[in-house]
Amino acid sequence: MLSEIPWLAAWNIRPAILTSHGGNTLIQDFGVPGKFAKFVAFDNPALVDTHEALADQKQSHAYHSDLLRKLGVLAVWSYFAADAKDIFAAPDGPEVQHGLLPLSSTYQQLYELPRASPPPLDTSSQDKFDASARVLLADIPEAERKELYCGPSCNLSQGNALAMLIASHLQSINRGKKVKGLIYTHFGSEEGTAVFRSSLEQPVTPAVAKWMRRFANYVYDFDGSIGVDRRIWSPPANTWVRYQVMHSGIASHLAVDGSAISITPWTDPVTQTTWPDMRAGTRDLHGLTVYVPDPEHASVKIGGKETQSFTRNPPDETGKTSITLVDDHAPTPIIGQVALKDRASIEAISGQFTDASASDPYISLGTETSGDATVVIKPWRLELWNTSHLQLAVRKRCSGNDAESCLGSRLKIELLMEDGGTVSIREDQPAGEHVSSSAWSVPRLKKLDTWVSHTLDVAQLIWPKFVDESDDWRRPPLPIGKVKEVRVSLTNAPAGTTLDVQNFKALRPSGNGQAADGTKLIAGRVTLDGSMPVPGAQVRAATGSGHIVSTATDQDGYYFFPGQPNGQIVGIRAQLGSRQCFPRQGRRIEIGKDEAELDIELGQSLQLARPASGNASLAEQACEAAPGLVAQER
The missing domain is CATH 2.60.40.1120 (Carboxypeptidase-like, regulatory domain)
Known part of the structure; x- marks a missing residue:
């Protein structure tokens, strides 16, 4: 650990969670004093070895929790916890139906982070598994229940058990329960089962692939069958623990005046760290939703600094409108401050294109006599991974006197992905109009010469027609993977209309820690x-x-x-x-x-x-x- 910490810090590898488990001696794990495990040697029953977890024992040679805290670790999983609920928690238990189960703390300046407990299925044989699943997973058809069995040694942490974990979560959701939990798995880590062997082309079992596709549909609602009440929010584990820490302290540091929101940073009583960390943008507030009467005109200030990194949400099941904060501290620029000529090939199909510069960090696309303008941008290398939101700011200018016609023009921005899909942003897309791509509709601009920011949730895309063919499943287009082309166009505009685009970037939640100097x-x-x-x-x-x-x-x-x-x-x-x-x-x-x-x-x-x-x-x-x-x- 002493030799690794400087490298981890230099590379900014600062995880919020330590999965404290395993090892030959268990000394690197976390556990309370007085709890231990005894292991009997396979070849000599008289030989018994006692293993203790010593990571937080200051008098021990294995003490290193201080180094983890310095690196930025916020929470750990105990090997020997003071309370069983600190290791496993029921994801659909009564305590989560009306709130969020608070995190406990056993170790100095560290939280305990329990993982979701699985249904107590008997995995000793296929027959016994079927009998227990018939009761515990009663809503799932028998043939699919049988597919969930992955062997007597396939416990909840093994990759092949992921299908069973997802199936049990979705069953609870379909029964109308609230589900809040952290699924832990060695994803795709096993060779397979008696009838399946993993490969690069097929890294997980057919059962895992099937249930992961269903899980994705609950996140994105590709086929429109899920509805608001059953949609899933699925952040990364590091982001989930940060959300829970933030959730426990935000109430007394949040002020709402009409649709103006103000957040004052505070010191978390357990970790003794500042929340939110102002050096990390909105990372520590990702997922925070606040009801406001007028989301279109909402504003958010954090420590007195205004941010545009939030979505403006329509009424939910309560009938109230809201905004949701979005992590912006790991952006991937699509159109940023660097001139596109330095990172892409550019072809102006029609109209007049002006690249970004140091003095004007935005691109401009103007109409000439045709009334239309289009530019095609082919990035040399632009890859978007784990994208949860796209963010951009746009404005229109008009050199003529017909301001109404200039504002009546329509902008469209398309991302043509290497996998063949297209994701588009369309101005004032008519409701119900068929689209061949995954699309967002943004409101028509109402004022000239005024920048308007949009933060667009990938899970709220309008999907093209989706058919789940199990043997040839293909998700609708997402802004994930390699971007082949970016097309920006302006249509139905009088000559002299100009569209400006700036700060167009892909956002993804990243709970990774931050260097003290923000580098x-x-x-x-x-x-x-x-x-x-x-x-x-x-x-x-x-x-x-x-x-x-x-x-x-x-x-x-x-x-x-x-x-x-x-x-x-x-x-x-x-x-x-x-x-x-x-x-x-x-x-x-x-x-x-x-x-x-x-x-x-x-x-x-x-x-x-x-x-x-x-x-x-x-x-x-x-x-x-x-x-x-x-x-x-x-």
Whole structure:
């Protein structure tokens, strides 16, 4: 632990949860004094070994909970808890039907985080499992209950048991119960069952795949059958523990004046940390929903600082409107402060396009005589993972006198994903109109020359027609995966109408901790061809202010720049001969989160790369001649 902590801190790997379990001696685990386990040797029954959990015992050589707290850990799972409810909690128990079960604390400045307890099914044999499942999972058809059995040694933490855990949760939801819990599993970790062996193409059993698809439908309501009362919110585990800590203290630090919300940071009594951490944006408030009478005009201030990172929600089952805070501390820019020409190829199909600049950090698309304008942006490398929301700000300007016609134009932004799907944002989409893509409808702009921000929930997309064919299941398009194209268009507009777009980014909840100074990690791998590493390559990171840091890749081609200021724009180059190459993400990169995959391919040949163009390959786009070395090589 002592040797690992500096590396974890430098790489900003700061988990909020420690899954304290396992090991040959159990000394690294958490447990209360006086509780232990005795193990009898398989080959010698007379040999008995006593195992204790010592992570929080200050007098022990294995004490290290202070290091975990310093790293940012907030909660642990006990191996030997003071109370069984601190290890397992019923996800549909009576205590969660009208509130959220408060976290307890046994260890200094750390919470206990229980996981969801499974139904007490008898897994000793298929027949006994079927008999117990007939009672405990009575709402599930018999054939599907049989599929849930995964062997006598398949307990709740094993990957193949995930289907059973999800099935029991969904049964409770379908019975009208509130369900709140944390599912823990070694996802896809087993080889399989007697009739199934995992592979890269099929990493989980058919039963797990089936129930994960059903779970996804409860999150997104692809087929429209779930409804408001049965929808699931499924945040990452780190975000879930932060939500529970926030939930326990927010009430006395939240003020609502009409539709204006103000949150004052406080010190959590257990962890002695500040909530929310102002250095981490809205991370610690993700999922907080507040009822307001007018969500369209709602505002949110945190510690006196205004944020736009919240959704504006229609009436829920209570009939009330609300807003929900969204984690914005791990953004992926789609259209940001860096000019698109430095990270994508651009083709203006019609109208006039103006790229972002230092003075005007937004793109502009203007109509000419045609009344329509479209620009196609093809990112060199843009990957969106675990996206929960898209966020952007738009405005319209009008050079003519017909303001009403300018405002009557329609904007549309489309993400064409590599998997073939399309996700679109459409202005004033008529209700019930058929769409061929997954789409959001945003209200028509009502004022010229005024920026309007939108934070759009992926789970609230309007889905195209979805048919669940079990043998050929394919989800509707999501903003997840590689983005092939971004299309921005303005239609039905008089000549002289201009659409501006800024701060267009993908957001994902990330409960990862924050460095004390708010800095981020920049890292990647330098290879010749995407796989063969280049050890000892010189890599430089330069900012617009002229500050340059440099390093050399290790034996596996990896480079690291820890402790980089958040919000800066950097240019990263790796050099080999007269060729210097940059990450596929772009010549310049906006640092808003930890970036650990800024990989650089130098190419097999040392020939100078051709200038980037619409026909240039990706490798050519990512390399350029090093100034001062071209003449020398010639």
